Amino acid sequence: xxxxxxxxxxxxxxxxxxxxxxxxxxxxxxxxxxxxxxxxxxxxxxxxxxxxxxxxxxxxxxxxxxxxxxxxxxxxxxxxxxxxxxxxxxxxxxxxxxxxxxxxxxxxxxxxxx
Amino acid sequence: xxxxxxxxxxxxxxxxxxxxxxxxxxxxxxxxxxxxxxxxxxxxxxxxxxxxxxxxxxxxxxxxxxxxxxxxxxxxxxxxxxxxxxxxxxxxxxxxxxxxxxxxxxxxxxxxxx
Numbered sequence: 459x460x461x462x463x464x465x466x467x468x469x470x471x472x473x474x475x476x477x478x479x480x481x482x483x484x485x486x487x488x489x490x491x492x493x494x495x496x497x498x499x500x501x502x503x504x505x506x507x508x509x510x511x512x513x514x515x516x517x518x519x520x521x522x523x524x525x526x527x528x529x530x531x532x533x534x535x536x537x538x539x540x541x542x543x544x545x546x547x548x549x550x551x552x553x554x555x556x557x558x559x560x561x562x563x564x565x566x567x568x569x570x571x572x
Numbered sequence: 573x574x575x576x577x578x579x580x581x582x583x584x585x586x587x588x589x590x591x592x593x594x595x596x597x598x599x600x601x602x603x604x605x606x607x608x609x610x611x612x613x614x615x616x617x618x619x620x621x622x623x624x625x626x627x628x629x630x631x632x633x634x635x636x637x638x639x640x641x642x643x644x645x646x647x648x649x650x651x652x653x654x655x656x657x658x659x660x661x662x663x664x665x666x667x668x669x670x671x672x673x674x675x676x677x678x679x680x681x682x683x684x685x686x
Contacts, residue, residue: 491673498581500662500678501616516673548616552672561606561674565615 461485464549464564471539471571479534479567481549487560489553490532492516492524495546495566504547507532539571576663578677585684587655593648593680595637595663603665605646606674607637610660619661622646633657658684 462483471477481490488509493501503516505524513524521543525533536543547567553560579594597603607619620631627639637648646663663677 489672493674493676498678500578500676501664501674502676503673506673550674561618563616 460565461562462549462551462564464547464567466567467565468568469570471569473540473571475539477536477539477569479536479547479549479569481532481534481564483530483532483549483551483562485551485553485560485562486529487551487553487562488529489551490526491550491552492522492532492534493548493550494518494543495548501548504534536569536571539569541571543569544571545569576665576675576677578661578663578680580680581678582681582683585653585682587684587686588652590651591649591653591657591682593661593663593682595646595648595677597644597646597663597665599644599665599667601667603667605637605639606664606666607635607646607648608662608664608676610662610679612659616662619648653682653684655684655686658682 465480491506492504495501502518504522505516507513507526510526523535549564551562575598577596585591605622608616609619610616620629620637622629622639630636635650637646639646661680664674666672666674
């Protein structure tokens with residue numbers, strides 16, 4: 459099994475629908491992140507979490523919310539999806555004990571909002 | 573705030589030619605520096621990293637990058653590229669006091685042709 463698992467891998471949804479992207483990890487890391495990737499823009503940070511009780515907004519958090527259900531699970535929600543949220547979404551974990559070295563990325567979720 | 577600038581959005585190069593992908597960052601404090609690679613339709617893979625110590629870091633597949641503090645740069649080089657090096661390359665930085673969140677550049681698309 460992968461260290462960081464994202465579900466679903468692909469999703470097409472309609473404008474206005476609520477959708478949740480899920481991320482689970484077996485690395486035992488406290489820190490988890492959600493990024494979105496758009497062509498020509500690189501990856502941009504949406505939210506990050508230091509632990510279950512610590513959630514922080516990233517660069518582009520508007521229109522998104524997150525839930526850290528457990529150390530191993532970090533979900534990203536789009537309350538009312540819009541077409542410009544069409545993107546590739548990545549979850550990641552990191553181990554601060556390795557000085558930023560220990561980043562692990564999931565395989566990504568490709569979301570299309572029509 | 574910190575930012576990462578990848579100076580070239582696309583770099584076309586012939587097979588066996590040398591290549592340099594440029595990356596500059598802005599930060600007033602110490603940072604950790606990374607290069608990630610994304611092959612077509614795949615996730616992110618760590619290519620190499622600079623955390624401390626020797627300013628020249630190397631990957632197992634022939635890439636190298638040099639941390640230049642005075643020029644705030646971390647350019648990626650390879651003396652002879654292969655077709656299989658065709659991919660998107662992302663430079664990233666992170667700082668301990670930003671939750672170790674990676675801040676990515678917009679990416680450079682390397683296209684290697686025969």
